[in-house]
Amino acid sequence: MKILVIDDERKLARFIKQGLEQQGHVADLVHSGTEGLERLAGGLYDLALLDLMLPGQTGFEVLKNIREFGLTVPVIIVSALSEPEKVVQGLDLGAVDYLRKPFDFNELLARIRVLQRQAQTGNSVVLQVADLEMRLVSHDVLKAGKRLELTNREFALLELLMRRAGLLVTKNEIAEKVWSADYDMGSNVIEVHIYQLRKKLDAIGTTGLIETLVGRGYRLQRA
Template sequence: MKILIIEDERKLARFIKQGLEQHGHVADLTHSGSEGLNHIAGGLYDLVLLDLMLPGQTGFEVLQNLRSFGLTVPVMILSALSDPDKVVQGLDLGAVDYLRKPFDFNELLARIRVLQRRTTTGDDVVLRVADLEMRLIKHEVSKSKTTLELTNREFALLELLMRKAGQLVTKNEIAEKVWSVDFDMGSNVIEVHIYQLRKKLDAIGTTGLIETLISRGYRLKTP
């Protein structure tokens, strides 16, 4: 999953980001409500982890603005506020879960897995293109019985290409969905990740799967 953390306690925010990335997620980090809203508007996230006591805009104001802007990204509140009225207020404003600080990180991971499963009809989401199989919740890509070892960004990049197999995926779309709203479009980071992904696919015998459409973007070939 691509997750945005909106948390002004910087040490805690870095801890959450590091833990999420160690468990296969792509995580971005902001420290204010206004900055978080800008990221949500352009970043196409699967989940937002939202503190309530934020500078500038509170978490409640962020939730209100998300609703008024028509943004439907799931939001899980992480807050030290335990007043039942505050919990109810957050959920009424559209949050899907409320986890009180301090929390056990394994509980956070478990709740994230529950949210993933809510959007599926089975125990996992499986994408298949050609001879590749991707299991999203297990964070696993395989060909026959060979598992492909990918970084979090490579996994997110391949997931996007597999979801849109046979279709053009532009560099702008990759930047928004795999990186973040403030991605430097002048860098060659996307090209480097495509190159590394191709090498890993070639190594397991899946060659020529990613097609470059010059000056347009990339496309995953379908049988």
């Protein structure tokens, strides 16, 4: 899963990010409610972990805006506010779960697994381009039954290209939606990941799927 952690406790946020990535997830961090809402509006996250006491917008305000904007991303509140009325308010505003700080990280992982199982039971989202199939919840990419082994970043990169199949995706968009906001545009890390992704696609017989538009970006062919 691609998970957005919205928490202004930077040390805790980094701990959560590291733990999630060790479990195979892709995790991004933001430290204000306003920035968190902007990221979620891009539609590229499977889950948000949301603190309530945030600068910019409070967690409650973020939840209200998520629903007003018609966003469907599930949200787990992770907060030190433990009063029953706060829990009820958060759940009534659309959060799917509420975890009180301090918490055991294994409990957080268990709650995430519950969401994954629920999504799988309800026919989880599948992206399909040509003969390539991406299963977002189980984190699988398949071609004719062959499984493509991808790193977390490669998976997120391919997901973005598949969602925008047939359309130009600029390097700036990739940096913003697959890497963190402080990505160095002078780096060649995107080119390296595109190269590695092409190699892996070629190895399973899906050649020429990613097109380079010189000076503009990349495009995933529809067929």
